[in-house]
Amino acid sequence: MTLAEEDYIKAIYQLEADKKxxxxxxxIAAKLSTKASSVTDMLKRLEKKGLIHYQKYQGVSLKENGKKFALKLIRQHRLWETFLVKSLGFGWESVHDIAEKLEHIHSDELIERLDHFLGHPAFDPHGEPIPLEKGRIWEIKSQKLSEVEPGYEYVLDAVIQPDNEFLIYLNKINLQIGSVFKLKNIESYDRSVEIEMERQTYFLSQETTFNLKVRKHGA
Ligand SMILES: [Zn+2]
Incomplete structure (x- = not known):
């Protein structure tokens, strides 16, 4: 597999996970910021390799071994992120891009030793579950902050798009995995929200609430 092929498999997996x-x-072109024509070429290649189902105009889906491979990449990515934060002291905002490179190193022994060294972590520093060796992944019952009701306390479970600038912004307002806050109000005009955390009020844009996964506090 080439690096580009691996990135496609992962992108298709993530699109399938997000979208019904x-x-x-x-x-796919939008997700990978590329032209539809190059996507088509790549899909034909992946289809030949038996990793995806692909029919023109009808869309794409991963075959069982494509899905297994995607989960393997995600496992590697999330273990490396955990290592970078826990063992090397990186901030959670600066590990995603490095892990994007490290995830392409394929050595089962390296990954198993890494997992063991870290004490078999269940979640990465962004709160996302780390798939298990056999390609199973925890189902997490959290919801997007953009989809929950106001008037309750919520816990931040995970950050969906852990890009650098977004995480720096979350650092600024001190919002971390495990932070508890009350969702006070949702503005019907632009779906921005008002939250209260440690007696401070913050207003979050809809772009922010789309990218945060929460669950009811105490639930
Ligand atoms: Zn990442």
Whole structure:
């Protein structure tokens, strides 16, 4: 597998996880910021390798071994992120890009030793579950902050798009995995929200609430 092929497999997996319904060429092009024509070429290659089902105009889905491979990459990515934060002292905002490179090193022995060294962590520093060796992954019952009711206390479970600038912003307002806050109000005009945390009030944009996964405090 080439690096690009691996990135496609992971992108299709993530699109399938986010979206109900067919994954189309344009969805993949948008996710990987590339042209639809290059996506089509790549999909034909992945289909030949037996990793995906692909029919023109009908969309793409991963075959069982494509899915297993995607979960393997995600496992490697999330273990490396955990290592970078826990063992090397990086901030959670600066590990994703490094892990994007490290995830492509394929050595089962290295990964098993890494997992053992870290004490078999269940979650990465962004709160996402680390898939198990056999390609199983925990189902987490959290919801997007953009989809929950106001008037309750919530715990931040995970950050969906852990990109650098977003995490720096969360650092600024001191919002971390495990932070507890009350969702006070949702503005019907632009879906921005008001939260109260440690007696301080913050207003979060809809872009922010789309990217945070929460569960009811105490639930
Ligand atoms: Zn990451």
């Amino acid at each position: 319904g067919n994954i189309l060429t344009n969805d």
